[in-house]
Every structure is written in structure tokens, then in C-alpha cells.
Amino acid sequence: MSETVAPLAAPPSSGAIRRAKRRSDRARAWRAFGLTLPLLGFLLVFFLLPIADMLRLAVANDELARAMPAAATALRGWDGEGLPPEEVARTLAGEMRAAYEARTLADVAKRLNNDNPGYRSMLMATGRKLPDAPPDDALGALAAIDDAWNNPALWQAFRRAAAPWTDLYVLQSLDLERGPDGAIQARPEGQAVYRIILWRTFEISLLVTLACLVLAYPLAYKLAHLDEGTANLLMILVLLPFWTSLLVRSAAWIVLLQREGPINGFLQSIGLIDAPLALVFNRTGVLIAMTHVLLPFMVLPLYAVMRGIPKSHVRAALSLGSTPFTAFRRVFLPQTLPGIGAGALLVFILAIGYYITPALVGGADDQMLAYFVAFFTLQTVNWGMAAALASVLLVAVTALYFLYARVVGIDRIGVGG
Amino acid sequence: MTGGGRIGGFLLWAWTALVLAFLILPLLVVVPISFSSGAFLTFPIPGLSLRWYATLWNEAVWWRATANSLVVGTAATLIATLLGTLAALGLARASFRGKGLLTAVLISPMIVPLIIVAAGTYFFFLRLGIGSGLVGLTLAHAALGAPFVLVTVGATLKSFDANLARAAAGLGAPPATVLRRVTVPLIAPGMVSGALFAFITSFDELVVALFLTGPSERTLPRQMFDGIRENLSPTLLAAATILVLLSVVLLSLAEWLRRRGLKNRGIRA
Numbered sequence A: 001m002s003e004t005v006a007p008l009a010a011p012p013s014s015g016a017i018r019r020a021k022r023r024s025d026r027a028r029a030w031r032a033f034g035l036t037l038p039l040l041g042f043l044l045v046f047f048l049l050p051i052a053d054m055l056r057l058a059v060a061n062d063e064l065a066r067a068m069p070a071a072a073t074a075l076r077g078w079d080g081e082g083l084p085p086e087e088v089a090r091t092l093a094g095e096m097r098a099a100y101e102a103r104t105l106a107d108v109a110k111r112l113n114n115d116n117p118g119y120r121s122m123l124m125a126t127g128r129k130l131p132d133a134p135p136d137d138a139l140g141a142l143a144a145i146d147d148a149w150n151n152p153a154l155w156q157a158f159r160r161a162a163a164p165w166t167d168l169y170v171l172q173s174l175d176l177e178r179g180p181d182g183a184i185q186a187r188p189e190g191q192a193v194y195r196i197i198l199w200r201t202f203e204i205s206l207l208v209t210l211a212c213l214v215l216a217y218p219l220a221y222k223l224a225h226l227d228e229g230t231a232n233l234l235m236i237l238v239l240l241p242f243w244t245s246l247l248v249r250s251a252a253w254i255v256l257l258q259r260e261g262p263i264n265g266f267l268q269s270i271g272l273i274d275a276p277l278a279l280v281f282n283r284t285g286v287l288i289a290m291t292h293v294l295l296p297f298m299v300l301p302l303y304a305v306m307r308g309i310p311k312s313h314v315r316a317a318l319s320l321g322s323t324p325f326t327a328f329r330r331v332f333l334p335q336t337l338p339g340i341g342a343g344a345l346l347v348f349i350l351a352i353g354y355y356i357t358p359a360l361v362g363g364a365d366d367q368m369l370a371y372f373v374a375f376f377t378l379q380t381v382n383w384g385m386a387a388a389l390a391s392v393l394l395v396a397v398t399a400l401y402f403l404y405a406r407v408v409g410i411d412r413i414g415v416g417g
Numbered sequence B: 001m002t003g004g005g006r007i008g009g010f011l012l013w014a015w016t017a018l019v020l021a022f023l024i025l026p027l028l029v030v031v032p033i034s035f036s037s038g039a040f041l042t043f044p045i046p047g048l049s050l051r052w053y054a055t056l057w058n059e060a061v062w063w064r065a066t067a068n069s070l071v072v073g074t075a076a077t078l079i080a081t082l083l084g085t086l087a088a089l090g091l092a093r094a095s096f097r098g099k100g101l102l103t104a105v106l107i108s109p110m111i112v113p114l115i116i117v118a119a120g121t122y123f124f125f126l127r128l129g130i131g132s133g134l135v136g137l138t139l140a141h142a143a144l145g146a147p148f149v150l151v152t153v154g155a156t157l158k159s160f161d162a163n164l165a166r167a168a169a170g171l172g173a174p175p176a177t178v179l180r181r182v183t184v185p186l187i188a189p190g191m192v193s194g195a196l197f198a199f200i201t202s203f204d205e206l207v208v209a210l211f212l213t214g215p216s217e218r219t220l221p222r223q224m225f226d227g228i229r230e231n232l233s234p235t236l237l238a239a240a241t242i243l244v245l246l247s248v249v250l251l252s253l254a255e256w257l258r259r260r261g262l263k264n265r266g267i268r269a
Helices: A014-056 A063-067 A069-077 A086-101 A105-115 A121-127 A138-145 A154-163 A170-172 A194-224 A229-245 A246-257 A263-267 A283-307 A311-318 A324-352 A355-362 A369-379 A383-408 A410-415 B003-034 B051-058 B061-091 B097-112 B115-128 B136-156 B160-169 B175-204 B207-212 B218-230 B234-268
Strands: A176-178 A184-186
Touching: A014 A176, A014 A383, A014 B061, A014 B097, A014 B115, A014 B136, A014 B207, A063 A069, A063 A105, A063 A154, A063 A229, A086 A105, A086 A121, A086 A138, A105 A121, A105 A154, A121 A138, A154 A170, A170 A176, A170 A383, A170 B051, A194 A283, A194 A324, A194 A369, A194 B003, A229 A283, A229 B003, A229 B234, A246 A263, A246 A283, A246 A355, A246 B003, A283 A324, A283 A355, A283 B003, A283 B175, A311 A324, A324 A383, A355 B218, A369 A383, A369 B115, A369 B207, A383 B115, A410 B234, B003 B234, B051 B234, B061 B097, B061 B175, B061 B218, B097 B136, B115 B136, B115 B207, B136 B175, B136 B207, B160 B175, B175 B218, B175 B234, B207 B218, B218 B234
Parallel strands: none
Antiparallel strands: A176 A184
């Protein structure tokens, strides 16, 4: 295009040069991209795919289709009204017996048990009692084994288990379920546990974030106004715990906060309390230990931001007649907002994923979302539920990180860890 | 200064001292009790002794856990350093479309909560046949450590004078020689410091280890975690003290290298 604008200024071969330059730039970009490929490939296989697969597990629903494929197909064709037609029941009864013999019925029983606790033993018993040959009156034969087969709810649960995907676990992790008519409804009071856990996770994280901010702001302020040598020396006291394993620190807090521990001893010796306080294996312990673990993540960004604020700004405000408090509030504080945002978001993001510290210093009622991911994975082996809860956490953290990237910029995430 | 200002200044000092005390308090408890001659986790300690260190020395499980942690940490660090350095070189060398997104993906292991990494790798690795054991753990730890190398080497490369590499190439050095004789020596501090971070990440990591290892492949943090839950003893605090010492030494080294790198940048610029 530029040839037509300034034909005289451009040398005759400028197009060719520019093309060659573009080609070489492109080759350079490809080579540069190529260097990132080994890490990208490695992360893809050993990090990103596992997480994507976990998201899939949250909606995976292949237990029935794998153990009893013909029954799954038949159930998908049924409209879900009342009891299913006889031939659907016969296909199911026949495959159920075969699955029992092949020892694959347990997977199906477990899947239906996730839908409605109590189905597992009933289904296993049915599999045991069914005759080897499919009965003529399958509906009647099943009902004779257990009355539950007369209930359309069981057949609907089977139909839900036959679908290619399920929203069962995701709904359950939010205390929702599908009603008889297929509409989403709240779970009954007694079974609504996850909202409590989600709220608890949020509440603990928020309290820890606030505690960190209250503790860290004056500390960072003081450090930022000391000469650099003294500040660096005192900074060691911030970095030393930062570098110490969180496991060691949790253990230390158990020792410190126990009934016969130094804290209770000190409070008793100065006469503040008569009997030792319960400070650990409860919410107090979790809040204290988590605040301690996460405090450096608040101090470091605040300190960095405050160091960067020229001292002359506040001095100018003071010399123009502002009171020290007004100068702080109107001149200093607003400039530290990015640091507050960065520190608070970082602490909150790290806190909502916490597992080890609450597991060690908390009680049964202080466990957070991550604990239940581990519980469902390693103890009850309900992978769908574990994956759904982890997905809820992942969505929350991702949303918060987008916020963080907007507030702080993606380049600064490296402080994390 | 006004009276109010002086009181405010005093309060600020008092608050600073209190918060610093809060930060350092756990270490002030762990270290002395590990040298206690008594069997109880209480203050004041009855006397000084090394008996808990002797107990620790004689326990085979701790040695096995240490060996496991060292193997996993070393292997994960090697993978992370190699892949992280290459990627950092790529990201620094040219700008291309989607580079921001690529960077975000490459450092995402730093961001994702460990419990999600643990659950994800557990489900996936089980199907790959590496669900329980040190191989799976090493691969997961390498993924977690690589972003640290990427970031530290990336920082070193910002001050890297690309003309040096160009000069070497212009004088006829093949690319591999340029990399080996010019680029790597110049970014070595970043690589070492990143490697140290990657090693500490693996050496300290517990959540993924809880999911991916069985009782026979316990790593140090896992051994420690079980110990705290079963019986929080002075032996455990002796192990904790050694761990604290180790991380302080390694991270001080990493920090020193980082600062030296920054200083070099100043001189060279």
C-alpha cells in the first residue's frame, strides 16, 4: 500500500524485503513457540488433561451403560411415566442377573445409591434372588423380590442412570435434586449439607483474609517507613515462617494452643483466665493457624506497594494544612488499594482451597470444601461427588483469578506459591 | 510532633512488634522443644538434650521417607528445570499471537488449588497405571515446579542481551553451541534459583502426595502428617526443625541468587 503513497521514497525492492522480513519473523515466532512445546505437552498430559477429565467425571454417567448396555438403551426409549413396559423390565431383569454373576452389578448399585441412599443393598439382593432365565412376568417377579420395584421412583432413578450424562453430582453439591417431574428442586432439610460446607469455606476464608489485612497493613506501613536496612532485617521475620513448611507450622500451633500449652499457660499466669481455653481442634485454631500461614502473602504485596509510594506525597498534603489522618486517608490509603486488592485476593484464593491446616488443627465442623473432595475420593470412593465439589472450587478460583488478573496483572502472579 | 502523633507512633510500633512476634512464635516453640530432655510438649523444657534427634536417626521409616522425598524431588526438579528453561527461552525470544494465553496456561499449575491437582491426577493416573507410586508423584510435582523455573529464568532473560547470542551466531557458532556456551551460562543463576524453588515445592508438597502415594511410598511431608495425627511427639518436632533449617538454607540460596541476578542486570545495563 505504501508504494502508492510514497513511491519515490521507497526503494524498488522494498516489497520483497518486507516479505522476506515477515517470513523471517514468522519463522522466528514458530521457533520460539516450538521451544515452549515440550512444557506445554508435558502439562497437557500430566496436568491439564487430568483436570479436564475430572470435570468430565463430575457429569459422567456410564456405570449402567457399561454393565447393562441393553437395559440402558431400553430405559432411554421409555417415556418415564409410571412403571415401564414389560419388555423394558424383562431386558433389565435378564441383564441384572448376568451382571450379578459377572460381578459388575456392584457398580450399578453404587451409582443408583448415589441417587438415593438405600438402593445399593436392595439391588444387590435383587440380583442374587433373580432366576437365571429371564422371567415371563418380569415386573411381577421383581416386585415379588422387593416392594421397591412397584415404586415408579426406582424406575425413574434407573432411567436417569441410563442417560449419557448426569447432573446429579453437580446438583447435589449445591443441595439440589431432580424431583419426580424432572424439575430441579431444593433437597430436603436433613440432606442439605453442601450449602453449609460452601458457606463455611467462604466464611473461614473471608475471616482469615480480614484478619490478615488487619494484622498486615500497619506492619507493612511501619516496615515501609523504616530505613531499608532495618526493614530488610525485620522482613526476615516475615520470610522465615513464609519459607517454613505449612505442616511444621500447623504442628507448632497444635503445641502452642493445646490445653497445657504455652498460650493457655501464659493467659492463666497473668490471671486473665481461670481454666484453660479450648483453642485448638476447633474453629479458633483453624482461624489462628490459617491466618498465620497466609499472613506473609498479605504483607509482601502491601509492603511492595507502600515502598513505591513517594514520601513527598504525604508531606505535601501535610504542608498544605491537612491533618495527619486526612493525609493518610486521602493521599496514602488510596495509593495502597492495589496492594490491598492483590493481597486480599491472593489470601482468599489460597484459603478457599485449604485442606491440610483445617484437617490438622480443626474439628469435624471446621472442615472446608477441599476436605470433602479428599473424603469422597479416598474414603467413600464417590468420584462423581468428589469431582463435582472440586469443579465448584475450580470455578470459584478461576473467577477470582480473572478478577486478580484485572486488578494486579497476570505477570505478577508469580508471588503466589 | 503532637502528643496524639506520638501515641499513634507508639501504637504502630507495638502492633508491628506483636504481629512479628505472632509470625515467629511457632518457630520459637518447635525448635526449643525438639532439644528438650523431657517427653512432653510443654514449656519450660526440663533440660537440653539431643535424645529426640537420636530417636529420629534410628527410625527406619524416616530414612525411607527422606529417601523417597529426595528421589521424587530430584527427578521432578530435573524435568521442571529442563522444560521450564526451554519454555522461558521460547517466550522471551519472540512475540506471537496468543503468547499471553500460552503464558497463563504454562504458569497455571501455580494457581490451581492443590486439592484439584491432587484429585485430577489421582483419577487420571489410576487409568494410566501410575495412580499409586513415586512415578506419578514425580510427574505431578514436575508440573507443579515447572512454572517456578519459567518465572525465574524468564526474569533473568529480561536482562539478557540478545546481541551476545547473535554475535556468537554471527561468528559461526551453531545454535547448540550458542545455547551451551553463551545463553546457558548467562541464565544459569535463574535456572539454579528456579530449580531450588521447584525442589522445595516438591519436598514440601503434601496434598498430591496424600492422594498418589500408598503407605510404602511415604514422602517426608506424608510421614510428618501421619505423625502429627497419630502422635505429636518431640521426635516429630526434631524432624520439623531439620526441615525448617533445610528450607531456610535452600530458599536463602535461591533469594541470594535472585538478588545477585538483579545486581548483574544493573551492572550490565
